[in-house]
Amino acid sequence: MSRYDPSAIEPKWQDTWEAQQTFRAERAEDRPKYYVLEMFPYPSGRIHIGHVRNYTMGDVIARYKRSTGHNVLHPMGFDAFGMPAENAAMASGGHPKDWTYSNIDTMVGQMKPLGFGLDWSRMFATCDPEYYGQQQALFLDMLEAGLVYRKNAVVNWDPVDMTVLANEQVIDGKGWRSGAEVERRELTQWFFKISDFSEELLEALDTLDDWPAKVKLMQANWIGKSRGLQFAFSTIDAPEGFDRIEVYTTRPDTLMGASFLGISPDHPLARQLEKDNPDVAAFCAEARKGGTTAEALETAEKLGFDTGLKVRHPFDTAWELPVYIANFILMDYGTGAIFGCPAHDQRDLEFARKYELPVISTFVPAMGEDAFILPEEGGPAYVPPKPETVRYINFFAGEEAQTGDEAIEAAVEFCEKNGVGHGVTKFRLRDWGLSRQRYWGCPIPVVHCDACGVVPEKKENLPIELPYDEDGAAIDFNIPGNPLDRHPSWRNVPCPSCGQPARRETDTMDTFVDSSWYFARFTAPCAETPTNMADAEYWMNVDQYIGGIEHAILHLLYSRFFARAMHLTGHLPEKCKEPFNALFTQGMVTHAIYRTKGEGGRAVYHYPEDVELRDGKGFLADGTEVEIIPSAKMSKSKNNVVDPVQIIQQYGADTARWFVLSDSPPERDVEWTASGAEAAFKHLGRVWRIAAEAAEADAPANEHDEALLREMHKAIHDVTLGIESFGFNASIARLYAFTNVLGKSGAGGEAKRQAARVLAQLMSPMTPHLSEEIWAMLDGEGLVADAAWPVADEAMLVEDTVTMPVQVNGKRRDEITVPKDMAKDEVEKLALKAQGVQRALNGGAPKKVIVVPGRIVNVVA
RNA sequence: GCGGGCGUGAUGGAAUGGUAGACAUAUCGGACUUAAAAUCCGAAGGCCUUGCGCCGUGUGGGUUCGAGUCCCACCGCCCGCACCA
Numbered sequence: 001m002s003r004y005d006p007s008a009i010e011p012k013w014q015d016t017w018e019a020q021q022t023f024r025a026e027r028a029e030d031r032p033k034y035y036v037l038e039m040f041p042y043p044s045g046r047i048h049i050g051h052v053r054n055y056t057m058g059d060v061i062a063r064y065k066r067s068t069g070h071n072v073l074h075p076m077g078f079d080a081f082g083m084p085a086e087n088a089a090m091a092s093g094g095h096p097k098d099w100t101y102s103n104i105d106t107m108v109g110q111m112k113p114l115g116f117g118l119d120w121s122r123m124f125a126t127c128d129p130e131y132y133g134q135q136q137a138l139f140l141d142m143l144e145a146g147l148v149y150r151k152n153a154v155v156n157w158d159p160v161d162m163t164v165l166a167n168e169q170v171i172d173g174k175g176w177r178s179g180a181e182v183e184r185r186e187l188t189q190w191f192f193k194i195s196d197f198s199e200e201l202l203e204a205l206d207t208l209d210d211w212p213a214k215v216k217l218m219q220a221n222w223i224g225k226s227r228g229l230q231f232a233f234s235t236i237d238a239p240e241g242f243d244r245i246e247v248y249t250t251r252p253d254t255l256m257g258a259s260f261l262g263i264s265p266d267h268p269l270a271r272q273l274e275k276d277n278p279d280v281a282a283f284c285a286e287a288r289k290g291g292t293t294a295e296a297l298e299t300a301e302k303l304g305f306d307t308g309l310k311v312r313h314p315f316d317t318a319w320e321l322p323v324y325i326a327n328f329i330l331m332d333y334g335t336g337a338i339f340g341c342p343a344h345d346q347r348d349l350e351f352a353r354k355y356e357l358p359v360i361s362t363f364v365p366a367m368g369e370d371a372f373i374l375p376e377e378g379g380p381a382y383v384p385p386k387p388e389t390v391r392y393i394n395f396f397a398g399e400e401a402q403t404g405d406e407a408i409e410a411a412v413e414f415c416e417k418n419g420v421g422h423g424v425t426k427f428r429l430r431d432w433g434l435s436r437q438r439y440w441g442c443p444i445p446v447v448h449c450d451a452c453g454v455v456p457e458k459k460e461n462l463p464i465e466l467p468y469d470e471d472g473a474a475i476d477f478n479i480p481g482n483p484l485d486r487h488p489s490w491r492n493v494p495c496p497s498c499g500q501p502a503r504r505e506t507d508t509m510d511t512f513v514d515s516s517w518y519f520a521r522f523t524a525p526c527a528e529t530p531t532n533m534a535d536a537e538y539w540m541n542v543d544q545y546i547g548g549i550e551h552a553i554l555h556l557l558y559s560r561f562f563a564r565a566m567h568l569t570g571h572l573p574e575k576c577k578e579p580f581n582a583l584f585t586q587g588m589v590t591h592a593i594y595r596t597k598g599e600g601g602r603a604v605y606h607y608p609e610d611v612e613l614r615d616g617k618g619f620l621a622d623g624t625e626v627e628i629i630p631s632a633k634m635s636k637s638k639n640n641v642v643d644p645v646q647i648i649q650q651y652g653a654d655t656a657r658w659f660v661l662s663d664s665p666p667e668r669d670v671e672w673t674a675s676g677a678e679a680a681f682k683h684l685g686r687v688w689r690i691a692a693e694a695a696e697a698d699a700p701a702n703e704h705d706e707a708l709l710r711e712m713h714k715a716i717h718d719v720t721l722g723i724e725s726f727g728f729n730a731s732i733a734r735l736y737a738f739t740n741v742l743g744k745s746g747a748g749g750e751a752k753r754q755a756a757r758v759l760a761q762l763m764s765p766m767t768p769h770l771s772e773e774i775w776a777m778l779d780g781e782g783l784v785a786d787a788a789w790p791v792a793d794e795a796m797l798v799e800d801t802v803t804m805p806v807q808v809n810g811k812r813r814d815e816i817t818v819p820k821d822m823a824k825d826e827v828e829k830l831a832l833k834a835q836g837v838q839r840a841l842n843g844g845a846p847k848k849v850i851v852v853p854g855r856i857v858n859v860v861a
Numbered sequence: 862g863c864g865g866g867c868g869u870g871a872u873g874g875a876a877u878g879g880u881a882g883a884c885a886u887a888u889c890g891g892a893c894u895u896a897a898a899a900u901c902c903g904a905a906g907g908c909c910u911u912g913c914g915c916c917g918u919g920u921g922g923g924u925u926c927g928a929g930u931c932c933c934a935c936c937g938c939c940c941g942c943a944c945c946a
Contacts, residue, residue, distance in 0.1 A: 676885080736884050
């Protein structure tokens, strides 16, 4: 008998699937469809073991659904625009396009040996002109529908690289690449009107039953709905045009505790004042510095500048409040101006103490008010928990009220009734700035004309292709800034409206745009329009989407917005407004780090193959013990990256697939270990041997057959349940157990063959090649990939007799074996007679006996 | 600061409120072998007085005939958001 040899088996079956077009998806109106999608990869150059885990999970679902009669769409593509391609061009010459497509070739070449049941005919990369041209068409439709607009915005500007940076690219106030101090600069940028959908995107989260609660919560927090009062303070002797200053507050009930008005350094009034007053200008410049990162904001000291201006309190015109410019007030939330109530806001209290402003309480705890220390005396601000009953002393004087939403609403109503402002709902979600001053992205299809202004490109001129200049003649990536801006000819075009010489927009789109609708494009990747309604109608929505938690907010929120925008512009049916029916966020594949201390205490990282593991400790060849840091994120610099290509060469794809699914639940991280991979390989070899033995077994049917077949049906039941509930690790554990039973069974040849065929089927979503091989070995009909999923026979799941533990006062004392449908009182009699129970009762009479049929008996003594 | 999640053997982890530790790794023992590899069989939560024993799912309480699971408090770890008015 030969050995399990994946290198012989795997290519053979991959060729068969390819030849038979097994995973080609064709519309078939008479069959139920199932669309399973994994978040498509960025073509960084090589596939990562994390990709293997992600796509294997999708493949398990896809193959399982196929075998349960679904018409499955399971596509793959590449999220191919973005900065790494330009950085590679800068670092080592070459062209981003060549770099990207060559990486894609490599990665496809690495993915195919993994045997994923993908419809490769639908593959595209977002940098294909056929794709981004359709994206430009979509953009033009969205522009026409008022879903895209231009405005000035404050952005992170890297003065060395001369480009806008995303917040994530600003580290400690410095550009991540250039290291230059980042400035806040105002630029005219393109924006998607995602904020128009704030309410809808928030509300619809409730309908996403098959999304992780965590992701929905993160999105809800990101959208950040709040209810409050917007009103104006009237000013005294302020510059012209600033008679009133609008503020927004979520705590209108603290209005009578106001002691100052604060405005953002970017507030129009601050900008006005800074024109004539160098002190103001200096303060504002200082306050604006330091980028907008979380870290920068956290460490920043709260600073204020007294403008000398005064405003009148809306409820008491004799009451005047000073106006401060403060560095902690954001221009793009609310109105960019606040009133400070130090008694009931810790931040305002600190500000008030620093600038010696009054602290006025508006309410005290209803109970135990004597214990309440007013903040003047050094205590913290009184911010009552919600809900808590408080007594107002300075507004709705004497009234008791519950804090919380109702109190806010009551205060809003009171203010409205008295002509002070109106209730408003605000969202934290801001419009999505999509302009990037980069080359390797989708060109924004508009033209700037001196006569006509900003003119959309004509659709017949699409795609607006990037100038590739592959000899590098015109495009130089080594000069900072956007190469498109410097290109000698590309930007010079006639105005689509008047025909006069005009300039093309040189900003390209944020790469998140590319990934916001690719799932829809997969339903008709060659359509002449962004989508084809018949295909979208049939294939959408994505039934199961699988990807990393790191996309919980941006990608998934943008996609939800795009699906709505595509519906409004006629590119998707109404039912696609929520494009992902179910979402699963999988964990990472981690690997231990092996570390020693080198010269000067510097950490030295060792490759796993250089470390010998003995008794849970690691040693180098020279005997030095290494420190083991378990379960760490893979990182090149830590030398703990596992290369899937190497694993496939060593063990085959099925082993890699089997291992990444075993051991840990899919949502959790799984640690790659050499011993685990080795064990997975050994197990598959064992399955192969057991199946080969079964194929040749000639023992006649016998008394062991039934036990084996019962186990088989139980395995069908449990494994199916595991797959359907994303409990792949549990399914695999069950398959191990069933294999052990089959391996030891004394059943006849026919029963063994039947069990082995079912084993092959149950394993086929995880280890498709091995399963095909076994299926063929056992004369299975056609391909296991085309075979109908086995169904557990309910009757075989229940044993005729059951062994029930018997407890006395919750402690197990004995067990009894009874027919499965024995009457409760019979069971009770037997249980009480059991030796262990008698002993525990020690002659005493039981007070009560609880019989849970088929499960357990508990005697209460 | 706000929000969420998780604590089970040496390790990854199983357990619709019903025999805690399935399955696997590492470990130990045995068979086969000149030997090794491969393969197969077996042991294994802790403790002691080795019993028909006691203890055991972060800690302390509670609900229940029965709690890893439900409730309350605390401790620890992880994640997300964060001058959001």
